[in-house]
Amino acid sequence: MPRVLRPRAKGLALLAAAVLAVAPAGAQPRAPHLRPTDTSDEGGIWALSEKAELAARQSVERNRDPALNAYVTGVVAKLAPEYQGDIRVYVMDRPFFNAQMAPNGYGEVWSGLLLRVQSEDELAFVLGHEVGHFAENHSIEAYRTLKARLGATMAVQFAVAAVAMGAAVNAGSAQGANDIMRAAGALNDLLYLGQLAAYFGYSRENEVEADGLGFKRAVAAGYDPAAGASLWRSLIAETGSSSFKRVRDQEARANIFSTHPVSSERVKALDDLAAKTPTKASTADRKAYRAVIRPHLAAWLKDDLRRRDYGQSLALIDRLAAEGEDQGLLTFYRAEAYRQRRGEGDLELARKAYAQAGTYPDAPVATWRTLGDLTLQAGDRPGAKAAYETYLARAPQAQDRWLVEASLKKLSEGSAT
Amino acid sequence: MIRTNVVRLLAPCALLMSLSACVSVTSAPAGPYKIGTATVTLGHEWSDISAIMFARPAKVRLLSMDGPLLNRLYVTDGLAPGEFMVKPTAKERPTPTYRAGMAPTELVEFVTDSVAALDYQRVETDNLRPAKVGSADGLRFDLKAKTKEGLDISGAAQVADVNGKLYVVLFLAPSEHYFAAELPEVETVLGSVKVG
Ligand SMILES: [Zn+2]
Numbered sequence: 188m189p190r191v192l193r194p195r196a197k198g199l200a201l202l203a204a205a206v207l208a209v210a211p212a213g214a215q216p217r218a219p220h221l222r223p224t225d226t227s228d229e230g231g232i233w234a235l236s237e238k239a240e241l242a243a244r245q246s247v248e249r250n251r252d253p254a255l256n257a258y259v260t261g262v263v264a265k266l267a268p269e270y271q272g273d274i275r276v277y278v279m280d281r282p283f284f285n286a287q288m289a290p291n292g293y294g295e296v297w298s299g300l301l302l303r304v305q306s307e308d309e310l311a312f313v314l315g316h317e318v319g320h321f322a323e324n325h326s327i328e329a330y331r332t333l334k335a336r337l338g339a340t341m342a343v344q345f346a347v348a349a350v351a352m353g354a355a356v357n358a359g360s361a362q363g364a365n366d367i368m369r370a371a372g373a374l375n376d377l378l379y380l381g382q383l384a385a386y387f388g389y390s391r392e393n394e395v396e397a398d399g400l401g402f403k404r405a406v407a408a409g410y411d412p413a414a415g416a417s418l419w420r421s422l423i424a425e426t427g428s429s430s431f432k433r434v435r436d437q438e439a440r441a442n443i444f445s446t447h448p449v450s451s452e453r454v455k456a457l458d459d460l461a462a463k464t465p466t467k468a469s470t471a472d473r474k475a476y477r478a479v480i481r482p483h484l485a486a487w488l489k490d491d492l493r494r495r496d497y498g499q500s501l502a503l504i505d506r507l508a509a510e511g512e513d514q515g516l517l518t519f520y521r522a523e524a525y526r527q528r529r530g531e532g533d534l535e536l537a538r539k540a541y542a543q544a545g546t547y548p549d550a551p552v553a554t555w556r557t558l559g560d561l562t563l564q565a566g567d568r569p570g571a572k573a574a575y576e577t578y579l580a581r582a583p584q585a586q587d588r589w590l591v592e593a594s595l596k597k598l599s600e601g602s603a604t
Numbered sequence: 605m606i607r608t609n610v611v612r613l614l615a616p617c618a619l620l621m622s623l624s625a626c627v628s629v630t631s632a633p634a635g636p637y638k639i640g641t642a643t644v645t646l647g648h649e650w651s652d653i654s655a656i657m658f659a660r661p662a663k664v665r666l667l668s669m670d671g672p673l674l675n676r677l678y679v680t681d682g683l684a685p686g687e688f689m690v691k692p693t694a695k696e697r698p699t700p701t702y703r704a705g706m707a708p709t710e711l712v713e714f715v716t717d718s719v720a721a722l723d724y725q726r727v728e729t730d731n732l733r734p735a736k737v738g739s740a741d742g743l744r745f746d747l748k749a750k751t752k753e754g755l756d757i758s759g760a761a762q763v764a765d766v767n768g769k770l771y772v773v774l775f776l777a778p779s780e781h782y783f784a785a786e787l788p789e790v791e792t793v794l795g796s797v798k799v800g
């Protein structure tokens with residue numbers, strides 16, 4: 188993954204583990220089914236990765252949908268047949284764009300990424316990129332660079348500190364969420380990331396190389412050559428839509444960091460690669476991918492709104508709506524974003540969006556209750572009454588039924604006098 | 605969230621002096637407990653561990669019996685529009701904020717999102733019901749959540765918008781034993797909120 192999109196405390200732990208990893212770096216990709224001896228230093232680091240893997244397996248944030256996990260595993264198998272049995276990827280419900288792979292072959296892909304790739308082709312490119320880092324032992328290179336810069340003792344200390352930091356997050360510490368946000372913070376905290384990247388990042392060369400390797404693996408497996416560039420473009424656009432100036436500015440400033448993630452150069456390099464291979468049409472692919480994530484779409488959108496970067500959420504929702512599917516659900520979450528943002532004119536935008544959501548068969552039932560609330564606030568009593576009545580008819584068992592009934596009672600009393 | 609901060613506070617302090625001198629956990633004796641314009645009545649003694657809360661907003665207090673991992677009772681003074689239960693650590697990482705004119709379900713959402721911002725996972729509400737805070741109408745509801753490690757957490761919450769200010773009482777504890785053990789006391793506290 189692009190450096191700026193992946194680091195977080197636990198990612199650091201993995202990276203720390205990764206930098207001390209098993210195989211020597213070199214021009215040759217790692218051999219399949221590699222395993223260090225238990226008594227070697229590498230074996231110890233491998234054990235550390237396995238510990239992180241165990242924590243991930245047991246995490247509450249792990250998405251345990253067997254179909255979704257099997258799907259992701261299947262894509263990895265297509266991309267890396269030679270590492271069959273070596274790589275295990277878990278889906279985590281975390282609303283940030285992130286994928287990572289430890290030297291023992293344990294990987295994570297986060298819901299924020301699955302929500303943002305638009306086709307299996309884009310997912311394949313990202314996973315291929317991770318397999319590329321894994322196969323080329325980029326983490327070893329990163330560790331050697333660090334060692335050369337800081338000296339062996341400091342390098343190990345840094346690795347240990349990073350592991351401890353990861354452990355703190357795994358322990359569900361106080362600040363877990365903040366640490367994850369700060370670190371995953373891609374999008375968020377460039378100074379912090381810059382410091383880390385300076386010590387511990389994959390080099391820009393490694394990132395470009397991993398892009399190329401991901402591209403190669405994806406295309407060899409029959410995926411759309413244009414998918415990688417298209418995904419990075421979407422991410423750049425979404426970052427530019429952030430509600431926060433500091434996040435928006437990152438795109439502009441990001442070039443000063445040597446490990447800058449999704450640079451325009453990287454997009455161009457992928458464009459150049461794709462130009463040499465015919466691009467296939469992919470509307471059907473996007474629909475097929477949507478069908479895979481559809482069972483989780485509502486929950487993931489709700490998680491995304493909890494980041495409270497409504498500019499980014501709205502850009503994401505627009506992109507998800509482009510194919511014309513899931514309009515009720517997506518329009519509902521667009522309304523939710525406006526309502527929660529509550530800026531100038533937002534409640535009116537929200538009211539209209541809830542009303543529009545209600546015209547689609549897949550609108551969540553909460554559409555009508557919230558529409559009722561906002562319509563009432565806007566002074567349209569008959570409109571509010573109609574919305575509340577629709578809500579009660581559609582959700583007769585709702586836990587807030589008494590509350591809606593009380594509002595209706597007030598409304599009818601009001602109109603009687 | 606508290607554990608880490610205890611550790612952070614203790615580590616440098618422990619070198620210098622005793623625990624009590626570093627982290628001021630104070631007694632909250634049975635009887636009226638006042639925070640700004642709000643008063644609750646405690647049925648038994650609690651520990652006021654507000655001092656160890658990470659970046660505590662001025663209008664939020666945290667009481668506990670057995671430590672923050674085993675029971676937490678949050679009590680707020682009236683939050684004005686723009687204020688929050690969980691303090692944001694940066695502008696671009698905002699936490700749930702109370703806003704003027706929130707509908708009842710938005711008040712519930714404010715609390716559940718705040719619980720999520722405290723790093724609890726899979727937060728859900730149940731059994732929404734009316735409550736009285738003085739003469740004002742409030743809302744009572746139950747919560748379910750999990751810690752990252754998978755521990756089941758139960759919660760009881762009450763919110764009331766009184767003259768444009770939001771008063772929150774929130775109790776969180778592991779579902780096994782700890783929640784039920786304090787629930788009668790918590791019910792008393794929830795029923796005792798007085799404003800002004
Ligand atoms: Zn990468």
